[in-house]
Amino acid sequence: MNRFTYLVAAIAERKLAFFTIFFVTIFVTYAFLYIIDFYPEPVSEESVTEIEEEVSAADTTQTVTGVTSPEPIETVESVASLPQSITIEKLDRTVPVNNPQSREIADLDQSLLSGVVRHPDSATFREDGNIFILGHSSYLPNVLNRNFQAFNGVQNLTWGDMIYLDSADTRYTYRVNKVYEAKASEVVVPFTPGEARLTLATCNSFASKDDRYIVEAVLLETETLDT
Numbered sequence: 001m002n003r004f005t006y007l008v009a010a011i012a013e014r015k016l017a018f019f020t021i022f023f024v025t026i027f028v029t030y031a032f033l034y035i036i037d038f039y040p041e042p043v044s045e046e047s048v049t050e051i052e053e054e055v056s057a058a059d060t061t062q063t064v065t066g067v068t069s070p071e072p073i074e075t076v077e078s079v080a081s082l083p084q085s086i087t088i089e090k091l092d093r094t095v096p097v098n099n100p101q102s103r104e105i106a107d108l109d110q111s112l113l114s115g116v117v118r119h120p121d122s123a124t125f126r127e128d129g130n131i132f133i134l135g136h137s138s139y140l141p142n143v144l145n146r147n148f149q150a151f152n153g154v155q156n157l158t159w160g161d162m163i164y165l166d167s168a169d170t171r172y173t174y175r176v177n178k179v180y181e182a183k184a185s186e187v188v189v190p191f192t193p194g195e196a197r198l199t200l201a202t203c204n205s206f207a208s209k210d211d212r213y214i215v216e217a218v219l220l221e222t223e224t225l226d227t
Contacts, residue, residue, distance in 0.1 A: 034198040080168045083118055086133065087164040090157055095150045097133060097165070112136055112203075116150050122189070125167055129193045137202035137213065151202045155179060155213040163198060163217050169225055174198045174217035183211055195219075 070175040083097040096115035100107055103120055111117045116135035123129025137150035143149055174197075189199050196219035201212050 018111075031108040037208065037224050050161075081124040082172075083125070083131065083133070085166045086116060087155070087166070089162045089164070091153045095135065095147070108134075109143060113145060113147055115147055119189075123193070123196075125170070125172065127193055128196045130189060130197045130199055131165070132189045132199045132201070134203050136204070151200065151213070154200055154202060154215050155181070157215055163200075163215075165198065166225065171223045171225055173220045173223070175220050176215060176217045178214075178216040180209055180214055182214055 033070075082099045085094055085096050087094040098111040098115045098117050099120070100111045100117065101120055102108070108117055108119075110134065118131050119132040119134065120199070122132035124131070136148040137151045137154070138148040139152065157176050157179050159176055163174045163176065165172040165174065184203075189201075198215075198217040198219070200215040200217075203212055204210050
């Protein structure tokens with residue numbers, strides 16, 4: 001007789017004692033778990049609701065205290081403080097002004113393809129300082145992208161000519177004070193706060209070493225635009 005057959009025969013002879021010990025052990029274990037509140041209770045609708053509320057509260061806490069999303073590049077408030085277009089009255093020309101945040105030369109040059117560019121380190125309308133705007137100037141006979149001629153003719157401006165910068169809701173009027181030509185290495189544009197001023201510069205690219213025409217102007221007045 002092998003061991004398994006022997007075990008079955010032994011249990012059969014003492015089956016009453018075996019089952020009594022088995023059920024007593026189960027009962028004692030169950031009672032102990034019940035006393036220490038480790039007894040697995042059935043899930044009721046109320047329990048499901050409580051669990052869902054706890055999960056919802058945990059998600060809300062994570063949203064509030066976790067890593068916040070990056071702020072948008074331009075908020076509604078910041079857009080109002082940035083120039084959206086420039087109008088040079090003498091040249092009868094209005095050009096969109098881009099406001100990139102990147103200082104990478106490639107990004108700034110890319111932005112010049114769709115308008116002129118306010119340098120990201122220069123002032124905004126929220127502070128008294130120098131707004132520095134660069135734009136292409138090209139006299140090639142055939143130019144498909146007119147933004148390459150955005151600042152054509154600025155060298156012909158003279159003292160007293162008017163330049164207008166428009167934000168989302170305000171027009172800023174500047175008077176030309178000075179126009180001159182300078183080498184790129186000699187152009188120094190102060191960005192420190194002070195008098196509200198405007199500086200325009202022509203450029204082939206932000207890394208170009210070519211001579212540039214510089215226009216310096218001062219703020220005369222502001223006017224709320226009709227919206």
